[in-house]
Amino acid sequence: MTPLDTVRRRRLTGLLLLTTLLGLAIVAGVTVGARSLAPGTVYDAVHHALACPGGPFSCAADSTEEQIVRGLRLPRTALALVCGLALGIAGALIQGYTRNPLADAGLLGLNAGAAFLAALSVYLFAFSAPEQYIWFAFAGALIAGLVVFGISAVGGGKASPLSLVLAGAAVTAFLQAMTNAVILLDASALDTYRFWVVGTVAGRDAEVFWQVLPFLAVGTLLSVVASPGLNLLSLGEEVARGLGVHVGRSRALGLAAVVLLSGAATAAVGPIAFLGLAVPHLARVLTGPDYRRLIPYSGLLGALLLVVADILGRVVARPGELQVGVILAALGAPFFLAFVRRRKLVGL
Template structure:
């Protein structure tokens, strides 16, 4: 009996240590995110001190014109931009982790569902057919296009012999993505206004969106996060294999449907608000897996926080490198993500999702 107790204690201690390490990691990421938020509010074409940012946020009366200008900059430009960076970063980070889990593909990204190409095609249609030139108008077309593309991909992967197979989902996503990309190019080349808008939107930027767009988009992302959280226990079992998961009582079709719906809501809303941000979900999912291991109950929150941190930091760097101009956050993420992807391939570090 004493021997049994001695044998059982080390795993318990190991599990406790792992849990403490993960909790400490979450605390560290939250701290880094807070620092990134402060920097995002202070850094830009006009640098502000923490005291000036605090005064602008506190609602204190403005004794001079200079402080009124600072408040205008903070409230109308930097606060919305920072909030969008947090919301979109969390959405893309969580979506990246989920898509790798549900497809069991370590190089899967949210673009695999055709979300990015669907949104792009909807934008050029909105401009060309309906004459919409304001980003606040065609952002809703972008979300609808992303959602429809996700539904079509999932529908195509659910029919035929390979129904429900992760490989079928990847192939369907690639086929829809290529088709929509060709259609987008064809439409954009026939309309100069659509081509100009698409060129700007495809860069992926946090600038320009106000709270009239951010709050509705956040509602969709919130719904996606809630749905994502409900899938995490079954997702852990699905990654043991469909047969094992089915034997343990998982409804595979229902679980995958819920997961793909959550990914479409998350990635579609984020893409609609700030354009396609390539590689973010791919990168942070791998880093999160390295930090937490394969347990999606921890991996997904880590990926969400990492996504927000990386997107905000890239946006901050983009404001500094070409001052007084700016480099879009999507460009910086791609510049960071492409070498990251290449290193993963070179070192053969793709761990099973």
């Protein structure tokens, strides 16, 4: 067996291991909670949900236990799965296109855009449920991403990594000021905003999951398509052009994926910056700088961390719970700092 075959085998083994761990975390996410349920009860509830003719969330629950599993645990675990996947992939893409190892969704103004329109919709229309203001949050992230990309492309005709960072910082500062003005005007907007901004999958029903799923699916597909071009862009724009890459088109494709993934996930669960920052660095240790491998590893790691954080949040503060944003910040940040000190991170 050649060294190249060994590397490929190691990467495939790692991918299978992450998939297995994620599967176990999903099972735990449906089984574990503030209220203890027998495994047989959980299995019957899931089996009944999957057997529904109109979909897993369409049939009425037969008991309180089944309502807990199907109405609460299944939707939030599914949402944590897809949003963690999206944030992990988006973090890898953002760091690649900006050439900035500290980049995350907040760097391009996506979090600030989502927060501003979410708070504004609560102030103007008195929305209180996530399925009501989620569309405004997603629209805010989308508009902010387009504005940042447009500003960064003014003048030279192309959006360079430096201009993206500078435009993102300016737009973020402006939108944060506007958000602060809105929440100071209205107490209900402040209450909704402060719960959303922490980052949580609690209180999200199946409707929220189905609302964001199409955008996350399209964004994931675009990220796969963009990964070969991002590999060549990492060699430098001139080299990439010499190899036949249309730099502007490739960067626009990747940033479209970032906006869809980060915008939809942030609208659904709030800004969870740690995933987009740390997950790509952890994945690079396993895959190296090749984005064709880095993107699936980042997605699986992001999904695994968010599902596990949701489980921990349910059990550490029984009978209440802690939001996933709090769990990830409390446990993830020290781990990431120790990781940075002990390992030489793979460069961008």
